[in-house]
Amino acid sequence: xxxxxxxxxxxxxxxxxxxxxxxxxxxxxxxxxxxxxxxxxxxxxxxxxxxxxxxxxxxxxxxxxxxxxxxxxxxxxxxxxxxxxxxxxxxxxxxxxxxxxxxxxxxxxxxxxxxxxxxxxxxxxxxxxxxxxxxxxxxxxxxxxxxxxxxxxxxxxxxxxxxxxxxxxxxxxxxxxxxxxx
Numbered sequence: 001x002x003x004x005x006x007x008x009x010x011x012x013x014x015x016x017x018x019x020x021x022x023x024x025x026x027x028x029x030x031x032x033x034x035x036x037x038x039x040x041x042x043x044x045x046x047x048x049x050x051x052x053x054x055x056x057x058x059x060x061x062x063x064x065x066x067x068x069x070x071x072x073x074x075x076x077x078x079x080x081x082x083x084x085x086x087x088x089x090x091x092x093x094x095x096x097x098x099x100x101x102x103x104x105x106x107x108x109x110x111x112x113x114x115x116x117x118x119x120x121x122x123x124x125x126x127x128x129x130x131x132x133x134x135x136x137x138x139x140x141x142x143x144x145x146x147x148x149x150x151x152x153x154x155x156x157x158x159x160x161x162x163x164x165x166x167x168x169x170x171x172x173x174x175x176x177x178x179x180x181x182x
Contacts, residue, residue, distance in 0.1 A: 020054040020103070022142045022179035029063050030174045033152065038166040043068035043079065050177045052142060057101030059115060059144075061177070063092045083157050084122060092121040098133065106137040115146075122155040145176040 027048035033041045045068045050061040065086035070076040080086040096117015105111060114130045133146040152159060152169045159167050 021182040022052045022054060023050070023182045024177050024179045025049045027061065027177040028175065029061075029068075031068075031171050033168045033171045035166055035168050039075075040071065041075065041167055043070045043076070045069070048175075048177070050144075050179065051182075052098075052144065052177075052179050054101075054103040054142075057098035057113075059094075059096055059098060059117070061094045061175075065090055065092055065121075083152075083159075089121070089123050092119070094119050094128075096128070096131075098135075099130075106135060106142065108136055108138055110134045110136050119150070121150075122157055124155045126150070126154055140181065142179040143176070144179060145174075147172065147174045149173065 025048075026046060027050045029045045029048045031043055035041075045063050047067050048061055048063045050059070052059050065084045066080055068076070068079065068084075070079065094117055096115045099114045099116065101113060111134070113133045113135055115133055116127075116129050116131075118125050118127050120126075128148065131146060131148045133144060135142060135144050137143075150171050150173060152167075152171060159169070
């Protein structure tokens with residue numbers, strides 16, 4: 001029910017008469033916080049919801065934290081219980097606007113843009129400026145992808161000293177969305 005309410009508010013917040021929206025519920029969001037010589041700390045979430053308003057470049061995404069999958073089940077459990085505290089903070093969200101977005105210029109070749117917005121995770125919101133994006137139009141789908149880095153410490157997540165040398169404070173995040181017209 002909470003997911004439905006959030007999605008309804010998300011869609012209403014960027015809704016206006018006559019706007020073109022592209023949507024996905026199967027976006028991909030990966031992160032990695034590995035340290036060389038230790039076990040890989042990486043996860044993938046392939047059920048991220050995202051929406052793009054092609055008239056003004058507004059973009060929003062929602063990821064359920066418990067949907068991140070790790071290679072190691074114990075690592076996934078520790079991530080949800082000890083770091084992300086996903087029962088208390090079940091969602092990660094991004095809301096922003098693509099700079100100089102022009103839907104009419106999209107083609108099957110990559111177009112490069114930047115997005116400014118806010119990322120909320122673990123109850124903390126951080127502004128991201130100038131995050132690079134690649135966007136192209138393929139078979140009536142908008143393919144939007146990119147990568148950026150965040151710091152674990154920026155989201156009030158404490159890494160216990162016992163594992164501090166096995167987990168990077170810097171997290172690489174990759175995303176890819178295939179958006180279809182709504």
